[in-house]
Amino acid sequence: MQLKIKSKIFFTGFFLVTVIIAELYLRSNSAILSSSEAIRLNDPLVHHDYNPGVTFITQMDKNNELPPVINKINSFGIRGPEISKKKARRVLLLGDSFIQADEVDFKDTFSEKLNNHFDGKLEFIAHGIGSWSPTTEFSWLCHKGIELFPDEVNIFLCANDFYRENVYSMSDVSYQRQALYEGDVPIGYKVNIAEGQNSLFAKIKKTLKKIHIIRWIHERLKLIIFKITYRIFHKEQIVSDLADEVVLFSRDAALWPEDLQDSVDSTVEVIYNIKHFLEQ
Incomplete structure (x- = not known):
């Protein structure tokens, strides 16, 4: 006994x-083991964006030989050192995960390679967030990007920006539907951050997340559940739908379904609206 x-x-x-x-x-x-919720925040102005001042590691999967990368987000909310006073013609580069490039060392990103190449004659500032599209980039530009006083703005497009919402839930038409407008400018989104924050459950959840080991376990469980459900229920259907959309894009526009044509037209209009906004 x-x-x-x-x-x-x-x-x-x-x-x-x-x-x-x-x-x-x-x-x-x-400082470098931040949870995904600490890295990215839901933002009623730009839908989702980096949390200013965080530092995190991007680790590739086991099939990729690239080493882990430390990403440091400055106080303005973009990757890299603090933004200095403007000294040369400034070029702003906006896009999605391709511009985000968090799997690559900052010095190896194409914006930094351009800065090194032009050696102070031109200044390149890049900001990208996974799943962004022209509408969310427009929102960030009008709320924050314009504060950088860019002389030139380049919007980087991806084919999935133009997909139909029923095929790709993060296409631009999805953000257009969620956006709140002032004229043609998407000034905010229907992102209800405050919902349930004062409930007992929300307070308990917030308290538990302060315990790092619980937060770490929670993040790993979420990732495992996502991978399992994706493989079992969604993978084949998603791949099939996206493949069909790519095939449609390869055809003459006259053969596109009406909803695909509408999706493309409305997204192109967003790009024109960005141009008009910058010309004002």
């Missing part, structure tokens, strides 16, 4: 010590 009690005490003590050590380790590395 005493042996069982001693065993329980030993294993309980061992478990607690292990948890405490893990918690201390995660806290000591919290």
Whole structure:
């Protein structure tokens, strides 16, 4: 009986010590072990964006040989060092995950390579967020990008910006539907951040997330569940739908379904509206 009690005490003590050590380790590395919720925030002005001042690691999957990359977001909310006073013609580059390039060292991003090439004669500032499209980029431009006093703005497009919403849920028409407008300018989004924040459940959830080991476990479980459900229920259908959309784009526009033509036309109109906004 005493042996069982001693065993329980030993294993309980061992478990607690292990948890405490893990918690201390995660806290000591919290600057670069941020959860996805800490890295990116829902923003009623631009839909979603980086949380200013965070630092995080992007780790590629096991099939990719690229090393982990440390990403540092400055106080303005974009990757890289703090933005200095404008000294040369400034070019702003906006896009999605291709411009975000968080899998690549900052010095190896194409904007930094351009800065090195022009050696101060031109200044390039890039900002991209995964799943952004022209509408969200327009919102960021009018709320934040314009504060950088760019002399030139380049919007980088991806084919999925023009897809129909029923094929790709993060196409531009989806953001157009969620946006709140002032004239032709998308000044905000129907992102209800405050909903449920004062409930008991929300307060408990917020408190638990301050415990780093719980937050770490929560993030890993979410990723595992996503991968399982994606593979079981969605992968084949998503791949099939996207493949069909690509085939449609390869055909003459006269053969496109009406809803695809509408999606393309409305997204092109957003690009024209960005041009008009910058010319004002």
